[in-house]
Amino acid sequence: MKRALLNHLGRPVWGEVREDDAIVVLPDGARIGFEDADWLPPATAGATIFALGLNYADHVKELGFKAKEPPLIFLKGPNTLIGHGQATPRPADANQMHPECELVAVIGRPARRVRAADALDHVASYTVANDYAIREYLENYYRPNLRVKNRDTTTPLGPWLVDAADIADPQALDLTTRVNGELVQPGSTADMILGVADLIAYLSETMTLLPGDMILTGTPQGVHFCNVGDVVECEIAGVGRLINRIAPDLLP
Amino acid sequence: MISGTVYGVVLNDRAERDALAAAFGTAPYQRAPVTPVLYIKPRNCIAPHGAIVALAEDAVLVEVAATIGLLFGRDASRVSPKDALDAVAGACLAVDVTVPHDSYYRPPVRHRARDGFLPLGVPGRFDPALLERDIVTFVDDREAHRWQCTRLVFSAAELVAEISSFMTLRAGDLLLIGLPGDAPRIGAGERLRAELDGLAPVEARFVAETVA
Numbered sequence: 001m002k003r004a005l006l007n008h009l010g011r012p013v014w015g016e017v018r019e020d021d022a023i024v025v026l027p028d029g030a031r032i033g034f035e036d037a038d039w040l041p042p043a044t045a046g047a048t049i050f051a052l053g054l055n056y057a058d059h060v061k062e063l064g065f066k067a068k069e070p071p072l073i074f075l076k077g078p079n080t081l082i083g084h085g086q087a088t089p090r091p092a093d094a095n096q097m098h099p100e101c102e103l104v105a106v107i108g109r110p111a112r113r114v115r116a117a118d119a120l121d122h123v124a125s126y127t128v129a130n131d132y133a134i135r136e137y138l139e140n141y142y143r144p145n146l147r148v149k150n151r152d153t154t155t156p157l158g159p160w161l162v163d164a165a166d167i168a169d170p171q172a173l174d175l176t177t178r179v180n181g182e183l184v185q186p187g188s189t190a191d192m193i194l195g196v197a198d199l200i201a202y203l204s205e206t207m208t209l210l211p212g213d214m215i216l217t218g219t220p221q222g223v224h225f226c227n228v229g230d231v232v233e234c235e236i237a238g239v240g241r242l243i244n245r246i247a248p249d250l251l252p
Numbered sequence: 253m254i255s256g257t258v259y260g261v262v263l264n265d266r267a268e269r270d271a272l273a274a275a276f277g278t279a280p281y282q283r284a285p286v287t288p289v290l291y292i293k294p295r296n297c298i299a300p301h302g303a304i305v306a307l308a309e310d311a312v313l314v315e316v317a318a319t320i321g322l323l324f325g326r327d328a329s330r331v332s333p334k335d336a337l338d339a340v341a342g343a344c345l346a347v348d349v350t351v352p353h354d355s356y357y358r359p360p361v362r363h364r365a366r367d368g369f370l371p372l373g374v375p376g377r378f379d380p381a382l383l384e385r386d387i388v389t390f391v392d393d394r395e396a397h398r399w400q401c402t403r404l405v406f407s408a409a410e411l412v413a414e415i416s417s418f419m420t421l422r423a424g425d426l427l428l429i430g431l432p433g434d435a436p437r438i439g440a441g442e443r444l445r446a447e448l449d450g451l452a453p454v455e456a457r458f459v460a461e462t463v464a
Contacts, residue, residue, distance in 0.1 A: 046255070048294035050361070074359040075292035077257040079420050112367075113463070137418075140281045141263065141289040142359045147418050150290075152329075206308065207366050208296050251330070 002240075003125070004160035005083075007038040017160050039083035041157040042127055044212025049076040049155075050203065051102075051131055053144060055218025056191050062221040071194055071202060074144060076131075076216075079152045084159035087247035088132060090228055096135035097226050097246070100219035101177040101234035103170060103189050104129045105196045106161060111209040119200035122209065125161035126170060128242040129216045130177075130234045132156075155216075156234070156244040167238060171195045174237040177222060179230050187220025189236070256324070256424030258293040258370065259415070260348055260431070263356065264405050268433025280357045288406050288414050291360060293348070293428075297370035301454050305368035306461035311351045313439045314369075314458070317431035318389045318446035320382055320401060320408075321346040323375050324427070328412055329420040336412035339421070343382060345373035345451045346428050347389075347444060352437070371444070372426075373454035382450050383408055389436060390445040396436040404430045 002017035004024050015026040024032045043049075053072035054060045082088060090097050108124025132154040137147040167173070170189060177185035189195075194202065199215055226232060228248045235241040263269060263285055276284040299305060307314060325341020349369035353360060382401075389397040406414060408429045415421060438444055440460040447453045 046295055048296065070362070072358055073361045075294055075361060075365070077259070077292060077419070077425075079257075079422060139285060139287065139289075140283075141285045141356050142291055143357060144359075145287070146259075146290040146292075146415075147287055150292075150419050152420050203361075206362055207294075210296065 001163045001166070002160040003042065004037070004158070005040040005042045006032060007040050008032070012040050039085055039159050041081035041083050042161045043078065043081055043157060043214065045078070047212035047214060048210070049078070049214050049216070051076055051149065051216035052199070052218035055193050056187065056220040057193055058187070058191060058221035059219060062223060073203070074149060076155060077150055080150055080155040081157050082153040082155065084156065084242055086153070086156065087245040088153045088156065089247045089249045090226065091134065091249050094134045094136055095225060098133055098135070098223050099177050099179070099185070099226060099232045099234060100131040100133060101175050101185055101236070102129045102131050102216045102219050103173060103175065103236055103239065104157065105170065105215045105217065107209045107211055107213040108164070109211065111200055111204040114201055114204045116197040116201040119197040120164070122200055123164045123196065124211070125163050126167050126239050127158055127161050128234050128236050128240050130156040130232060130242055130244055131216055131219065156242055158242055159240050162239050173239065175220065176235050178233045179224055179226060184224035185220060185222030187222070191220055192217060254298060254372070254424065254426050256422050256426065258298070258426045258428065259421070260291050260293060260428035261288045261406070261411060262291065262431055263289045264430035265403050265433040266405050267403065269405055271433065288411055289356065290415065291364060293370045294365050296367045297365060299368040299371045299456060301371065301373055301452065302456070303368055303371055304457050304459055305349065305371065306459055307440050308461045313352070313437040315350050315352050315435045316389060316438050316444055317348045317435035318387045318397070319346055319348060319428050319431055320387070320448070321372065321426045321428050322378065322408060324421050324423050324425045326423045327420050328416045331413055331416045333409045333413040336409040336416070337380070339412070340378050342375040343378040343451060344375040345446055345448050345454045347371045347446050347454055347456065348428055348431055371454050371456040374452040376451050379450055382448060385449050387446065387448045391436060391438055392443050397432065397434070399432045401429060403432070
């Protein structure tokens with residue numbers, strides 16, 4: 001099953017995505033067509049948002065880093081999230097803004113000291129994120145710093161959550177980013193350095209993961225700088241296709 | 253108790269910055285930080301006054317840095333330093349706990365984001381005079397540390413302005429405005445108490461984690 005969070009009659013409402021993704025059915029019986037839906041990021045309020053850097057071997061090589069332990073993990077605030085079909089402003093001085101298509105695992109049951117072999121039992125669902133980066137703003141302290149990775153609306157998420165039961169193997173999913181239709185980021189979740197189960201095991205060694213927490217699992221190679229007006233599509237096979245546009249910054 | 257996100261800032265203590273000036277010029281940093289160095293404390297960290305904090309085997313001694321948390325009553329986005337504190341509706345005493353780490357190169361999730369690693373006092377009224385009063389930390393009733401936010405490189409208002417230049421500090425968010433570079437350490441079996449005249453105190457007891 002797929003579940004989506006829509007802005008409906010002035011409030012966020014969770015619904016079920018049905019009929020080959022053509023409609024979202026809400027608890028009050030309303031049937032909202034795909035094109036008419038006002039998609040909100042399918043996130044739980046207060047949830048912790050983890051994100052991975054350098055978690056695909058090809059991307060590590062592309063950026064000139066050596067693959068190395070320990071995993072590069074950072075946190076994000078909910079101000080970064082925006083739903084499917086919306087626009088993200090590119091700051092006027094940002095020539096190096098690039099999309100990063102990522103598989104997101106959403107925790108369903110509390111996890112503490114979970115073994116990798118059992119870790120996927122703690123995943124409720126999966127979704128897609130586009131974790132934009134703006135390379136000009138990188139500083140070498142707690143890098144990637146919040147000025148790069150915690151800007152408002154720079155993390156489109158969705159369009160929906162897919163039940164974990166419907167994803168046979170999260171490490172065998174084709175993942176692509178297209179900009180204005182051109183393929184810029186072809187990849188597969190098979191190339192993750194630490195897979196979803198490994199990440200849950202690693203994180204839960206030192207902290208408790210709670211229901212709703214999200215892990216953005218990193219992105220493959222394919223750094224492509226975006227311009228205002230670009231349409232960016234991040235797609236993960238069997239999970240969803242997340243669309244975002246690059247908008248101009250309204251302020252000087 | 254805190255409905256939003258908890259943000260914190262490191263390397264905001266003038267004396268600490270001076271001591272690290274030579275290191276900042278070398279790899280991997282290359283130069284001193286230009287903007288505030290920020291981190292996030294996720295929800296599993298938040299511990300109420302009087303909480304028990306369990307320390308794992310790899311964290312025999314942890315740093316306990318008492319500071320002021322600013323609680324936002326409305327959103328702050330692209331505010332000037334002059335208006336920055338208008339959005340602050342309250343404050344609380346906070347103790348940021350971390351596994352000691354020397355490198356500031358990578359985000360400190362494994363060090364700073366453990367369960368119970370942010371004991372918080374009950375929020376009260378924000379008074380700018382709090383920024384000039386002693387924050388005192390006791391370990392087992394013995395004074396272990398004393399400092400003031402007058403040591404900060406970026407003042408509270410400058411921090412809010414800097415951060416809000418690229419992201420919104422939302423109503424319900426908490427901003428820890430800086431940590432003392434010489435924070436004391438604590439281990440299992442010890443009790444922590446932090447005090448600041450004008451805010452509720454915060455206490456925590458540290459124990460060794462028992463693994464089932």
